Amino acid sequence: MTRDQEREVVLAALADATRRLLMDLLASHGEASATTLAADMPVSRQAVVKHLGILNAAGLVSGERVGREMRYKIRTEPLEATARWMSRLATQWDKRLLTIKRLAEMDDETDR
Amino acid sequence: MTRDQEREVVLAALADATRRLLMDLLASHGEASATTLAADMPVSRQAVVKHLGILNAAGLVSGERVGREMRYKIRTEPLEATARWMSRLATQWDKRLLTIKRLAEMDDETDR
DNA sequence: AGATCGTGCAACCGATTAGTTGCATAACAA
DNA sequence: TTGTTATGCAACTAATCGGTTGCACGATCT
Secondary structure, X not given: OOHHHHHHHHHHHHOOHHHHHHHHHHHXXXXXXXXXXXXXXXXXXXXXXXXXXXXXXXXXXXXXXXXXXXXXXXXXXXXXXXXXXXXXXXXXXXXXXXXXXXXXXXXXXXXX | OOHHHHHHHHHHHHOOHHHHHHHHHHHHHOOEOHHHHHHOOOOOHHHHHHHHHHHHHOOOEEXXXXXXXXXXXXXXXXXXXXXXXXXXXXXXXXXXXXXXXXXXXXXXXXXX
């Protein structure tokens, strides 16, 4: 998977209110199973499992099997990485826009 | 629209490769119309128009009518705001996890 | 061993999404 | 005024998404 695709799955994973709630709950509990989490959520356990799958694919969550239950916990690194990437993008684009603006002003000079 | 929903539309807008390409092209051109942009993209003009609509709803782009054409340009503020929000979320969750870990260690002490 | 509990798989459903094509209309150029 | 060009609106399609229910299997408790 390319880096761009990695960013995409993180963004897509976070662009869902249920998934954000799930992350928040998970941050409060520290570690929890799908069944436990589903109890505090407005959707079925199966829905929670699917969401955990998506979050896991995005690296935002990791699961560990303990006996018959599956314990999930949050991973915040991809979040931080994505935040940095976004910030970098913003400055990069701003820089380009500034350059274009400068060129336009130079054209103004020569026009006069 | 709540702040959370604002974040959501930005994330959803950015979670699409075509839209990111569009933003990138727009950052290079400074200002451009849907027709111009579509020429450099693998999709139809109408598809570009729809994407611009979504980006506009997210505040990532703004359009201005000039004669018969519609000129769009990038707005980077919502990007920066979302990046800050993400970063804040990450530290917030990390903090909570640390607290939980500390509590667990305290329990270990009293167990002995 | 038998009852219970959590997980995982699969089928299905309605809504949304990314894309298309076709057409009407407004602005500009000759 | 006539032809051209960019926009905007609408209808349609295929794929994806968030959610459900039903069921089978493996682990735990009594």
